[in-house]
Amino acid sequence: MRVRTLAVALLAGGLALTACGKEGTPGGSTPAPTQQVATDVKVDGSETFKKIQSRGKVVIGVKEDQPGLGYKDPTSGKYSGFDVEIAKLIAAKLGYGDDKIEYKAIASAGREQALINGDVDYYVGTYTINDKRKQQVGFAGPYFTAGQDLLVKKADNSITGPETLKGKKVCSVTGSTPIQKVKNEGLTEASNIVELQNYSQCVQQLDQGAVDAVTTDDAILKGYAAQEPEKFKVVGKPFSKEPYGVGLAKDDKALRDKINDILEAAISGGDWEKIYAATLGKSGSPATKPVLERY
């Protein structure tokens, strides 16, 4: 008898656990365009490209926890998102199809080191170009211009921009640039700042009503809004400029120029818009095309 009670209890517990899973994954309805794989590509004088050729495949650093940008489906292990599509596009134009790409998930803090060590050939993952980073790595692009923005609940009309945050609880990742900005500029009271381990946790707290807004780059927020458009919205008043670039080894100018050419062609040729529409565009907010900054 006791055994049966236990079995029932376990079964009920198991059912409750499985019911918690989130349904639906980003991507789906309008698939991103597949790229023609280029042949006989030459990048003279690029150490990295030589390495790619001898290896026979390309190793790309991406994010794995940002829906709409760089996201790894935990069940299928497939990567999707805007950054991933850009990475694929670059690989295709370098002569490497989907089957010859190896993704490596690398979090923000480890990016410079991975590029310096040569663990990845290039990195595409919400990587803001700035002068301090240029001392350690190289950047192609920008391929996207993001800005710090706010994610709020769909029904919330009280938050319309950074100046309306006073008295509201704001969440972001511990020590991240956006939350340091909120602190330093006193956008909300110190007691209202919530710092968690990643953005997904912040979004969950927003869903539960424990915080009123999540702040970081609008591209990341759009990813969450695209995932659950009936729940969240992006305020749409960016209050900083974050040009995203493709991270490269510092001195590989040949590959940098090549990737800049690829990005330029994609931006003017219409591929860029198609990729945006298939990923971040699902959040409903329009995008402005970036302007390349070659150096």
Added chain:
Amino acid sequence: MDVLLDNLDLYGPGFLNTIELFLIAAAGSLVLGTILAMLRVSPVPIFRAAGTLYVTVVRNTPLTLVFFFFAFAFPLLKIVDASDFGGSAARYYFTFAVISLTLYTSAFVCEVVRSGINTVPVGQAEASRALGLTFGQMLGSVVLPQATRAVVPPMVSTMIALLKNTTIAAGFSVFQAGSISLNLSERGENQLVGLLWVALFFVILVIPMTLLQRSLEKRWSIAR
């Protein structure tokens, strides 16, 4: 040196919060741990079972998991409301960090105290009962004072572990020493140097505890 001086706004408040978190959680876990140890040696079976159950379930459950529970699952139970904390998110998370650390550490404190109780010969307890002392009097005036003497080194180790465990709160909205390196990496500072400073300050915090251990051991030492 530059990393430290340029970011004093991180190091100063960071370590103050670490110390505050540590002192409150240390006091809490010493009290709760001792109570649990008393339960585990009590003559009442249900008390013993309660103490044993607590230690069995809680001891060495990953601390991150305990934090996770209080930050994400506990609010869903709607036992307390955010408004109970004056609407302050900072105070809310600080309180739960203290509770998590206290619950986690008290299981260790309990076992340390109990091992101390076990070093006191049974004859002492029997003698005090023969003199007519109650269980509480026996424990409080005869057994625990002797037990405390035996457990100074492991107790200090447990407290040092608690001090360093406080850094886990960085991921759960409590700004302290563990948050410093995360802030530094976004400021573009040299993280390695920044972390070395954090490590140095932790050593400085541990030294007084080691000295306390030594002086207590000396003062309470007896010839056996």
